[in-house]
Amino acid sequence: MAHWRRRPHRGYLTNGPGREEDVLTCAHCQFQIFFKTEAERVRLGRCGRCDKAVCAGCEKRMLSTLKCEPWETWLERVEQREMFLRKVGV
């Protein structure tokens, strides 16, 4: 049986022989996207603004709102909100 070759810049998931998959992270919500073949990968959702792979939920949201919020921005927003709340003593 051929061994699954781990590709650079991708994660890897295995659940036994024949159940190996590559992993990508949704650029908007960090949902882990699993796929087996390159054909599956090219069918993954893509954000039209940041041009990164996104999950089906974020792709749907992106198409309806045209809003692109990378997870780094989300993370900073969440942390800044907490810092502000601490400053004002809430």
Add this chain to the structure above:
Amino acid sequence: MPHYAVDFIESAIGASVTFGSHGASNATQLRRHKVIEFSFSVETPADQTARITGQRYSAAGTSTAVVPTPLFALEGALTTPAMLGVAGENHSVEPTYTATLIVFNKVVIMRNQLLYYAPPGAEIVVPGTNASGIGWFPGAISSGTPAAVAQVILEE
């Protein structure tokens, strides 16, 4: 960045019952951490399936504390500092999950171990805000309540 191993042991896993969680806490300093690896297996493998879910929470709930084990020392240091984040198992009060923020969802066959390695540079990041983190639980389970063991490798 030091790595830490967090082991969760649950004597009987059930649907929507958290078997482990990790997050940032005001009790120490707040710092972000990343999920590098995740593994999950049951002690008595049978022909069952479970949907393993990782979801962000905004309140940690009540659990038995698990002390993250440092895996190797920082370069030039003899010891690795203790992890600032906190982890817990055997939840008596479930964390308050944020409905839309599921980060991991995978159906696994419980005859085999689940091993997950995060994409390099795009790991799941837990924000450095109080009481926020990620909880791991079976979103659904086909039958039974097997004993399970899970391990998360974190980078802080």
